[in-house]
Amino acid sequence: MKPPSFACFFDIDGVITKGPNFIAAAKPAIQTLIQLNVPIIFVSNTCMLESDKAKQLSAVLGVTIHPEQIVLAQTPMRTLTEFHNKHVLISGQDAAEDIARMIGFKSITTIEKVCEAFPELDMVDHMNRSEMIRTQGLVHDENFRPVEAIVLLGEPIYWERSLQVIIDLLLTDGNPAKILTDSNAQHDHIPVIACNRDLVFKAAADLPRFGHGAFLTCLETLYKSISGNDLKYTAFV
Known part of the structure; x- marks a missing residue:
């Protein structure tokens, strides 16, 4: 048989799967192509290990899918070699690190x-407020290494x-110990890199669910409101 002169790219969410379930027509179609x-x-804007997604798809489709066949939201970040040796903040869930x-x-x-x-940073948590009142003092890590870039892999749990x-971190050049004189001054913040800008995504619920793009929208709006400046970031997908 003559080898095919084409290849196929399939979005996973909404094409192969819908929430935790697979779409019935997808399984025989993929098996035939293989x-x-x-x-x-x-391809998927999901942020997880390619090996885990390959195992997940293999189980759903009844065929062997290899990690090399998976392109996820974070995959293009492999090209960011100029940042790979910098001290970066990673934002996401599960296996983000x-x-x-x-x-x-x-x-x-x-x-x-x-x-x-810097225990004083998280004051939305009322337990932290009580602890700060109880201890009447701040204990900073003197060995804290300033953050040189922020990498947003996906929406966190505690927004x-x-x-x-x-x-x-954006207002203090990556070092919360820095004394800030004017948060509204023109300020070039440390680099921000984000993947998966989907505002919403389709899951099992009837209505779309908030995606990482919704988190980015909140971040952009808050940064603009507090600093008066636009948030600048490099976006993938």
Whole structure:
């Protein structure tokens, strides 16, 4: 049989799967293409390990899908070699740190680690307010390494804390210990890199669900309101 002269790219969400369920027509279609040796790539704005998504699809479709066939929201960040040795804040969920290391980032911190170093930052949590009143003092990590760039892999769980801390880092050149004189001054903030700008996505619910783009919209709006300046970021997908 003559090898095919074409390849197929399939979006996963809404084409292969809908929420936790797969779309019935997709399974025989993919199996037929594989039998015909048609090269297939699967793409998704999901942020997870390519190996995990390959296992997930393999189970759903009843065929072997390899990690090399998966292109996810963070995959293009492998090309950002100029940032891979910088100290970066990683924002996302689940295996975000593992994902960041897989795509090349070597020095990583998280929202949680920044809050540990600067416990006064997260004041939306009323338990933190009570603790600050009880201790009557601030204990900063003197060894905190300033953040040189912010990498947004996907929407976090606790938006309010992440929004607060990310804006703190943007206003202080990545170092919350820095004394800020005027938050409305013209200011070139540290680089921000974001993937997956989908405002909403289709899941099992009838109405679309908020995606990472909704989080980015909140971040842009808050930064503009507080600093008077536009948030500038490099966006993938």
